[in-house]
Amino acid sequence: MNKLYDIVVAGGGLAGTFAAVAAAREGKTVLLIEQNGYLGGSLTACGVGPMMTAHAGEKQVIKGLFEEMVVRMMRDGYSCGHIKDTTQYVSYITPFSSEGMKLVLDEMTAEADCHVLFHTFVAQADCRDGKITSLTICSKDGLSKIKAVVYIDATGDGDLAYMAGAPMQKGRPGDGLSQPMTMNMKYGNVNREELKTYLLNHLDQFPRLKENRKLIEESSHLAVAGFADQLQKAIKDKEVGFPREELLFFETDRPGEFIVNTTRIIGNDGTDAQSLSESEREGRKQCAQLDRFLRREVPGFADAYLELTGPSVGVRGSRQLKGRYELQTSDILSGTMFDTRIALAAYPVDVHNPDGSGTSSCFEMGEKGCYSIPYEIMFCDEIANLLVTGRCVSASFEAQAAIRTTPTTAAMGQAAGLAAALSLESGIPLAEIDRKKLQKKLMEQNVVLLV
Template structure:
């Protein structure tokens, strides 16, 4: 017989998921007076940044203008002050203007410290196992961990699971992947290498700039950049596939230098036609990802300049999932909203990251940029709002957006801004009683006062 433990305390807010968006939700709510519990499946915060080897953070900027600030920028400055990040540096792939390398271990420490200072309660190694709901209200969630199965209550809940797990348990309408066929973007197993000769890489790119078309032959970028980022080696990659050295359904190599000179994150594996919300499927993806990492490492050492003496630091502890479920919320953000830079009266964040879709079926990556690096778009509060419940918000990559729009707003800096807005909104909802009808002007005013960048 299943024994469910009743936890006596009622929180103002429970945040399910300690990824970057969930963590910042908890921080911002606590700073606005809420008593918060954050529930995280790993033994640390940060989500994909710390559990999947994802990096760098891309991007806080639109050209030279920084359009994402707030707690996300506070984290960057804390990392920088401790030597865990160089801050915002030029992107030598020329995909965006600035990116932000960081130390994975430093990120864990900084987030632990910030969440402790905010007096949030944390349950690590804990999973959301179910939800008790009635009418328009989430009553409690069931948390599975070493204590057993425990019921926790709160006035407000934030689903920051990445996969809309709470929303799905509550039967909130969700869609999966691409609208036409439910296909999801590929997963990626990142790999971190050290002892890469960045000087040799830099010299090779300088002498063979035609192999790196995104440089636009602007070699000066290579000389001025603090860290190196590359996408290219298309011919070498194609030859490796022809000879049977690589089985990765991709067409090029993408890698980024971390805050440690000579240490690179390799973001190149591609696991297609697997699901982040199917336990068997995602388990298979982990196997495939590690196999692809081994192939890729051997290929890099043999064929790519600068990698001859490289050694593996780690493969991602967990595979990286770009997208799975999206809630069907009060408003659904579209590609047209992003590209036309639609203005919203209930704007709570801005971003300049392009639409970035890795082919769900194989080779190819579709990137749709705005006309200029200086352009940025607005994100409305209502993509986090669940119509069916008065005390549930959603943040992170599973907000209400089309497949194309989600491909633009899924990256870390944007999710820091969404997380801060969700946390402040949750604190207001504790006071007013309904996440669907909070005072948007008050939310915007508080966000601006607390460091967020919003154009009203």
């Protein structure tokens, strides 16, 4: 491969896909590299769902390409759109079909004329004078070189940035431990009416629901956080061998189909091949334990069938860029509106305990109920032609626990693609582009930056 691209994007989750689409729609030649055979990242490769959240209370604060994708999925019957979250953790969630998402993302990238290479990894980054000059990629063809003017790391783990020598950090301060991984499960044929009846008759067992009976009665799709007593007994009796405080499961776009997000894989490293391999096996071991528990203890699951365990284990966090600015927890809690913001978000600080049981959440986000993402967390001063987007941007351990979810990473990806295109058009380095011009372009594309 000898072609020189304007932009190479590594990683085809929502962040990378929308970076590629945004740049290609600006007329740039874009190569999108993805390790799987499809786009969507954790939403299609890890069994993650629903998407949460694009809303701050009743106001939708994430639109742009993310909303375009949702509308296309609704058009084709792959999503019911944004609905109330019956767990009350956030205001709205977005159930979807992971298979339908693959089709829609293929459609969007093809229409934008993105060149996509599936089953491909970045193996090496060559640098000179503070710039990436080429990448070595690994695929069925073996090793080959590719070149671009601008590179975007949307790998989730900061693989490209790390290989290029960008400053990185990993895990929480002190011990470097990351949040636990999770192997999700998807069930079909859940008797949702039996489950719904149980919820309505036992609201005292579901603290987040007991004040919202009407929400359960009227919701088209169920989301459940609870069954804590039953789960803790199973853990005590050693029927379940991992520490988790309660069950968490969500109905997909299809009635009676549920994603269970409950397993907890502690102490492993998403950037270490051996550790990641062990996490996959441990995750499925925990799924087997949880499967027996669900069928026995949870109303509606007795005749359900296990459709899949996550094709890959879900990694919440690993490497983070040490960028021009590091997003702080205080920025989230105070709802800081940066002058250089490129996205808004409203998912709370949500830290799964790296040591074991427990999840710490903080829902403070200032008087507007949301916060902003500044452009400066997507680049560092050491590598001039590199942008980093998605969950591996420059953020503190706790702040990353808020901005890691897919609607937010989708918004960051769109901004990265437009920033790269603007840099190429103007001849101005990524770190110095006109933030107001970038914001104007984003808002012209239905991105929300004002509340």
